[in-house]
Amino acid sequence: MRRRTALAATLALPGAVRALPPARLHIGFAVGYAPFSEVGSDGELQGFEIDLAKALCERLHARCLPVILDFDGLIPALLSRKIDAIMASMAVTAAREQVIAFSAPYYYSPARLVAAHDSRLNVSPSGLRGKRIGVERGTVHERFLAEVFKDSQIVRYGTQDQVFLDLKSGRLDAALADAVIANFGFLNKPEGRGFGFVGPDFREPQYFGKGIGIGLRKVDAPGLGRQFDQALAALRGSGALKALNDRYFSLDLVSPPR
Incomplete structure (x- = not known):
């Protein structure tokens, strides 16, 4: 209280x-x-x-x-x-x-995938087939993954912090989030050492809006x-x-x- x-x-x-x-x-x-x-x-x-x-x-x-x-x-x-x-x-x-x-x-901010530096991921729907990708539930990022990366294993979480925690622990291959949130909330912190952005910016307006x-x-x-x-x-x-x-x-x- x-x-x-x-x-x-x-x-x-x-x-x-x-x-x-x-x-x-x-x-x-x-x-x-x-x-x-x-x-x-x-x-x-x-x-x-x-x-x-x-x-x-x-x-x-x-x-x-x-x-x-x-x-x-x-x-x-x-x-x-x-x-x-x-x-x-x-x-x-x-x-x-x-x-x-x-x-x-x-x-305004794009979405980005985050993964370990040594992951060597091929960021494409076919390249991420079967990979475990974490995302916050209820976000535009979840819908984008579900429709574009439908052959990946989409793992949904209640908060973004939980996504990054599982990424750090190795339970995920990658995470999708707002680029600025990922940068400041994970990559710029000690726990984000060894991780970075992979693949392109995602700005598709039908998913990420105006x-x-x-x-x-x-x-x-x-x-x-x-x-x-x-x-x-x-x-x-x-x-x-x-x-x-x-x-x-x-x-x-x-x-x-x-």
Whole structure:
């Protein structure tokens, strides 16, 4: 209970409150995705998406409270009104747009396979036939593997950290994840020594969508969704979004790909 209270305080922002958006917004996060969202050694939430959520809520004059869920539980929680928005590196895809609405994208990143340096994998559907590939359940990466690498053994996990743990232990031949999450959450850490990216960037729009956006209920798109878009545009126009990008990344993730 104490941990939950401490985490909730992380995004609490003082100041004026307006009727719209709601005085309190519950934002769904899936932690364990450095440097986007993770629990620090002090028990507090930290990362790019955490800081972006704070900046957006400040512009909206709303008190934002984090709700930590597994990734595949985020959309059900949104639809059942347990949370008001999702900020969890969720790609804007046509399939998801049938169910929920999205803000404008706030960052863009390809998917990559990660494997041991000495794996010598042939990254193709035929080359990975029978290979064990780990992926987080409920993600666009899972759907991509299931449809494109259908002859591989797809091993599904509740969190990305669990994927990397089994990759490190040798129970997987490879793992598919967002390139930045894989780089910062595994490859740049001691446990990622001996591993690296294999194969090409995967950007197929039918799987990986238009970028990463804030997930919203469709009924909230004209109101809260529009206000998130305006706040994002203001942060982009002022240079604050790029400054936040540069605090965490050595590459530009927030500018739309050309």
